[in-house]
Amino acid sequence: MTIRSIAVIGLGAMGLPMAARLAAGGFEVRGFDPVDQRRQLATAAGVRPADSIRTAADGADCVLLAVRDGAQAEQALFGPDGAEPALHPGTAVIVTSTIGAAAVGALAAAVAERGALFVDAPVSGGPRRAGEGDLLVVVGAPDAAIEGVRPVLDRLASTLTIVGPRPGDGQLLKTINQLLAGVHIAAAAEAIALARGAGLEPGVVVEALSTGAAGSFMLQDRGPRMLEALTGDPEVRSRVDIFVKDMALVAGLAAETHVPTPLAAAAGQLYLLAERAGLGAHDDSTVVTLLTGGAARTPEPDENRGERR
Template identity: 45%
Template sequence: MQVAVIGLGSMGMGAALNLVKAEGLSVAGVDLRDAARAEFAAAGGLPAASGAELPPGAEAVLVLVVNAVQAREALFGPLGAAPRLAPGAVLIVSSTMSPAEARALAAEAEARQFLYLDAPVSGGAAGARAGALTVMASGSAAAKAKAAPVLDAIAKKVWDLGEAPGLGATMKVVHQLLAGVHIAAAAEAMALGIKAGLDPETLYGVVTGAAGNSWMFENRMRHVLNGDETPRSAVDIFVKDLGLVTELARAEGFPALLAAQAQQLFTAASAMGHGGKDDGFVIRAYQALTGIRLPKD
């Protein structure tokens, strides 16, 4: 089976490398960056700078770009992959977007006689490299069946959310509400503890061994303690994703109070110049407000 991956970023690269290792798949990968294409080629994949450079006949394309605008451009733009795909190919779109955007992309795919799987993912760069992503999928039975060899190679769990496109996107938006609020709360707790005179490492040890812990606290505050601002997921991602949360909440007449507050915190950190840093460094907003000193500063 010929497969293409569009977007060889922190999650896309891991997914693509697992597809290369899977039996029975021939894998091409699309990315604008020379370094990403070189890494993919060294692992045995076929690199391309745009969808228009893909070899003809791919039966499945996995899209792991940032948002709906990039996904549409990657598939249906002037240099998009659509003309290079086999008739009836499945488009597995894993970019985070609004439910309305997912439905619009699915309609465009159907008009071009492609199958469409609304398939956001969670698990981060580490999960992608381990082939252990969680997939939140909605789409037709035919789309799910055709996508199965791809999902089997990249995921530890595929949740079937139904047939209607947009259900996967809705689930991911709700998930990002939790993720963003948890990171914001983790940063607030760490900043308060430092301000009040606690040793940051001791604070971390107590929380991660007690009931107040969360996966986000344990993961992201370790980055902060190490002074590691490498963006596995960046502050600006949550400016965008929490914006999707508040957009969905507004459409549903739902008061997403915590998500709105968290979005403002990420927006503040971005405005201070930290948008490209690891999202745990939303704590820089608290640093600016309180004057705390982070361990590696």
């Protein structure tokens, strides 16, 4: 198959830069998001906005989902305004969201009934790297399906890992990725809170430790935003409620496989506490305020902005 046109459903923190990256690579990209502001940003980024999922998917060679969870993915494909009428032999569906192996398996079976290809390809790396084509993409799909969408995946990924032939294999590896990411964010928050409590300058601590043996991508990336969170609200690049969802997927997989994950469980509770404190729609770096005694922010309206990580 040859992919020329792509419908990107979900223009959130990850969906929008991926759509812009694909559009800049010569694909015809139509994008849909329920939030008008996101569609306006897409237009400025060279993406043709659509006023519905169905309009975006109509005639597309590939439907790429960048939504928040399994429920949104199911609605995007098979809901009242879903992309289902556009699914036919030769069409490909790519799920880039972290929604869990079970949800992906069910969607893959339903898509296969319509003769379309299905590729489980959750992504990791954040909005900036999404716009640069520097994502880690972990894939679960048969070889034929992967080869059919390879130009799309190659445009988005600097590291493309084929995990296995089953839809859901990518989700399993991404769930483990989120275990590490969630624990690392929580650990960075604890370190900054402890440094502040000990009377150290948090900025000096983040700068020094980010370059040493104790450093991590999350300390480098979230650390400066945690410093912002101590006095204000950092830009939302990865929402707290996304990690509530993702750590629940980790807990579910741990229970299913009978593998104890005590650190992941503790980190998951931190995100739940942050959500309960009104931080669900705020950047996940704001979890540091729970440990420093900072006041909870005023909850923001849920604008359904898709998957963030």
